[in-house]
Amino acid sequence: xxxxxxxxxxxxxxxxxxxINCSSSKALYSVHxxxxxxxxxxxxxxxxxxxxxxKGHEKISASFNEKKQQSSLYLTASQLxxxxxxxxxxxxxxxxxxxxxxxxxxxxxxx
Amino acid sequence: EPEVxxxxxxxxxxxxxxxxxxxVPISNHLYFYWYRQILxxxxxxxxxxxxxxxxxxxxxxxxxxxxxxxxxxxxxxxxRSTKLEDSxxxxxxxxxxxxxxxxxxxxxxxxxxx
Numbered sequence: 148x149x150x151x152x153x154x155x156x157x158x159x160x161x162x163x164x165x166x167i168n169c170s171s172s173k174a175l176y177s178v179h180x181x182x183x184x185x186x187x188x189x190x191x192x193x194x195x196x197x198x199x200x201x202k203g204h205e206k207i208s209a210s211f212n213e214k215k216q217q218s219s220l221y222l223t224a225s226q227l228x229x230x231x232x233x234x235x236x237x238x239x240x241x242x243x244x245x246x247x248x249x250x251x252x253x254x255x256x257x258x
Numbered sequence: 259e260p261e262v263x264x265x266x267x268x269x270x271x272x273x274x275x276x277x278x279x280x281x282v283p284i285s286n287h288l289y290f291y292w293y294r295q296i297l298x299x300x301x302x303x304x305x306x307x308x309x310x311x312x313x314x315x316x317x318x319x320x321x322x323x324x325x326x327x328x329x330x331x332x333x334x335x336x337x338r339s340t341k342l343e344d345s346x347x348x349x350x351x352x353x354x355x356x357x358x359x360x361x362x363x364x365x366x367x368x369x370x371x372x
Contacts, residue, residue: 149300179360183301188364190363191360194360236361245291248300248301251300251301
């Protein structure tokens, strides 16, 4: 069950905020957020578990709404280095089912 | 920091040729994965491997594909007879243990089939 990400793309000026959403039609156990720069591997940002709390990583934080089966990634006071494609990966059980990734959100931060 | 190592970084091959992509996962990790990303598209799951056998595979992972862990460190993906549509970036990833563990990706192997 591929998660749905929105928006597909967003352009920000440095210092602006953005929200990227990830939703699933099936109950989620965990949501993983990754950032991929052009030509590089996806890099782990954070993981949110069912029943867990909101996580933060510098000026990037995320929430997980189990009832709505969705997660949101919040980027505040964006920097040029935040540019890249953000993927959410979801799994639906506590066992080792493979992550299924959304189509990604391309974020471009301009000066 | 431990990392997942992949070789080659880029391979160009003729259609119909066999290709082997190699990965060295993080040493104390138990779960291994291959994902594929066609240029500009999403990261797609191919296969997962645990305890020396395939634990799950996707529809993409047909009879042309195989994986093995020949020596306890390397984890390989073989494509027997490459097709044009196999051109993609192939990422190996490893995971420490059960449950919602972090996937650590390698830098990828870019395969170009001519």
